[in-house]
Amino acid sequence: MPSQFSITPLSELPLRNDFMFAEVMRTGDICQLFLEELLGLNIQRIEFIDKQKDLSDSYTHHGIRLDVYLKDEAGTVFNVEMQSANSENLPKRARFYQSAIDRSELPKSTHYEELSESYIIFVCDFDYFQIGKAVGERVSFLKETETAYNDGSHVFFLNSRYTEGNASQSILEFLDMIRTNDLEKPYETPLGQKAKERVQAVRSDRALEVSYMTYAQKIMDERRYGFNEGLAEGEARGEARGEAKGRAETLKSAVLAMKDLAAPADIARRLELSLEYVLKILNQEK
Numbered sequence: 001m002p003s004q005f006s007i008t009p010l011s012e013l014p015l016r017n018d019f020m021f022a023e024v025m026r027t028g029d030i031c032q033l034f035l036e037e038l039l040g041l042n043i044q045r046i047e048f049i050d051k052q053k054d055l056s057d058s059y060t061h062h063g064i065r066l067d068v069y070l071k072d073e074a075g076t077v078f079n080v081e082m083q084s085a086n087s088e089n090l091p092k093r094a095r096f097y098q099s100a101i102d103r104s105e106l107p108k109s110t111h112y113e114e115l116s117e118s119y120i121i122f123v124c125d126f127d128y129f130q131i132g133k134a135v136g137e138r139v140s141f142l143k144e145t146e147t148a149y150n151d152g153s154h155v156f157f158l159n160s161r162y163t164e165g166n167a168s169q170s171i172l173e174f175l176d177m178i179r180t181n182d183l184e185k186p187y188e189t190p191l192g193q194k195a196k197e198r199v200q201a202v203r204s205d206r207a208l209e210v211s212y213m214t215y216a217q218k219i220m221d222e223r224r225y226g227f228n229e230g231l232a233e234g235e236a237r238g239e240a241r242g243e244a245k246g247r248a249e250t251l252k253s254a255v256l257a258m259k260d261l262a263a264p265a266d267i268a269r270r271l272e273l274s275l276e277y278v279l280k281i282l283n284q285e286k
Contacts, residue, residue: 007216011203014181015195016125016160018067019215021082023208024198025068033191035078037170038135038156039119045073066097077101077118086126094120094138094155102153115152123158125178134162134175207258211270214254255281 013020025031032043049069068080079097083090097120105116122128129136136157140149158171160179165172173192176182183200187193202208251271255278258267264282268275 007213007220010205010209010212013199013203013212014178015199016082016084016178016181018082018084019212020199020202021123022067023202024195025080027194027198030191030194030198031068031070031080033170033194034080034174035072035119037168037191038121038158041072043072046078047071071116075116077105077116078121079119080121080123083122083124083126083128086124086128090122090124090128090157091138091155094122098153098155117152117154119154119156121156121158123160123175123178125160127159127161128157129159132159132163134159134165134167134172208270210254210257211267214250214271217250251277252281256285259285 008014008017015021015024025034026048028046028048032046035041035046036043047070049071066079067082068078070078072078079101081097098118101118101120102115105118106112106114136159138155138157141147142149158167158175160175162172162175167175168189170189170191173187173189174195176185177187177192177195177199183196187196251273254271255267255273258270259282264278265275267273268278271278
């Protein structure tokens with residue numbers, strides 16, 4: 001079976017891994033430093049939004065799961081995503097994320113002018129546009145004019161493989177850590193130092209290991225399912241049913257293993273489950 005079906009131990013997990021990236025960036029002071037350095041903003045307070053928030057219109061439509069989703073004290077919305085593999089059409093993905101977030105942020109019977117300012121930030125371990133810049137920002141103008149088209153939405157593409165460091169030292173150090181996975185380097189900025197310390201803390205967090213292994217096994221199951229489906233469609237259907245049952249048992253075991261270590265809401269966040277599902281498992285064991 002292909003090598004992508006192996007699981008990297010938590011003790012070796014790099015910042016570019018989705019699980020590690022979410023744990024690091026959902027640390028308040030790190031995320032605030034990152035946003036202030038990248039965007040030149042002065043943020044007084046940030047509030048993380050439940051990453052299990054359903055941003056699909058209905059069960060029949062394509063939904064999204066956000067790595068890091070937060071607001072500041074002014075109601076500005078930020079979505080920060082790690083992209084370790086160049087396998088998606090990122091501009092169209094940004095467009096879809098933006099539309100889903102806008103619908104979620106604008107309740108019925110409210111005016112369009114009440115839409116929050118929003119930022120979608122893709123941190124890429126590749127140079128998507130092949131321009132060499134560490135940071136690329138989407139900017140729109142009316143055709144044949146210098147008149148800016150400003151609808152309050154912003155999209156940034158960060159490139160860890162940069163050749164032109166058009167960003168602050170803090171952002172460049174952060175991108176260097178993603179590219180090199182070098183924790184021996186003496187990072188000079190508060191963002192670099194705090195990110196390094198958080199990566200080291202996550203790697204040695206035994207309580208997190210259960211949730212990480214469950215998360216990683218879910219990813220492996222999905223990859224194996226796709227691999228087997230390509231080999232034999234009929235066989236894959238049977239395996240999918242078996243794997244679905246196996247995943248349910250794995251998740252139940254993970255929830256019960258963490259019940260004395262964390263509150264139900266924290267278990268749900270770490271395992272990327274709904275709070276209702278976690279409470280159902282815990283209540284069944286009473």
